[in-house]
Amino acid sequence: MSTRRGIAALLSLALAGCATGYGSQGYRGGYYEKAATAKMQWVYFSGNGYVTADVISKYGLYRCAELAQAQHKPHFVIYERLVDAARDRPADAPNTGLIGNKPFAAALLMTLDEPRYGSKSTQQVLDELESFVHPQSAKATP
Numbered sequence: 001m002s003t004r005r006g007i008a009a010l011l012s013l014a015l016a017g018c019a020t021g022y023g024s025q026g027y028r029g030g031y032y033e034k035a036a037t038a039k040m041q042w043v044y045f046s047g048n049g050y051v052t053a054d055v056i057s058k059y060g061l062y063r064c065a066e067l068a069q070a071q072h073k074p075h076f077v078i079y080e081r082l083v084d085a086a087r088d089r090p091a092d093a094p095n096t097g098l099i100g101n102k103p104f105a106a107a108l109l110m111t112l113d114e115p116r117y118g119s120k121s122t123q124q125v126l127d128e129l130e131s132f133v134h135p136q137s138a139k140a141t142p
Contacts, residue, residue, distance in 0.1 A: 019050040022059050022133045029056075029102070031063045036108055040085065043067065043078075045094070045105045053096040053103040060094035060105035062133045065125035073111035075119040082108060090118025 020029035029046040036042050045060040047053075061078070068076040079085040080095040085108055094107035112119055130137075 018048065020047040020056070020059075022062070031059065033063075033067065033109075036082065040079075040108050040110045041067070043094070043107045043109050046099070047103040049102055051103060053098070053105070056103040056105045057093050057096045058129055058132055060096075060107055061125060062129045064094075064107055064109045065120070065122050065129070067109060068111045068122040069126065071111050073113060074122050075112040075115045076122055077110050077112060077116070077119045078107040079110075080107070084108070085110070088117070 018028065023030045025032040025046070028048050029051070031043065031045045033044070034042050043060060043064050045056050045063060047056040047059075064076055064078055068074075077090045078094060079089065080091045084091065091107065094105035096103060096105045098104065111122075115121070
């Protein structure tokens with residue numbers, strides 16, 4: 001019986017290593033972006049079958065904050081669709097779903113110099129999700 005438990009534990013560890021991690025698009029998933037309008041861009045995060053939609057949604061939101069930080073913008077707003085942006089209906093999180101039984105998140109990102117209705121603080125999102133997205137660096141900090 002203990003041999004079976006050992007095999008099951010090793011299999012669980014092996015499969016956990018297959019889960020989509022945070023990073024640019026690769027064979028296990030990841031983020032990528034493309035231009036949508038002059039002021040907005042689509043941010044996508046795809047996962048594999050070993051990760052949940054909730055994880056992919058958090059990764060997508062974190063990527064939006066990273067992009068806002070790279071553009072030196074202290075705030076950003078996300079929308080689920082272009083029509084939501086036209087109607088100024090911000091979203092709390094990226095739109096998530098499944099494509100071929102694999103989780104996928106998409107957000108239309110607009111970076112901002114000033115806060116406004118529905119916007120998020122770039123630094124606050126980065127701070128709140130840092131230990132989730134990069135758990136190794138959180139463990140390394142004394």
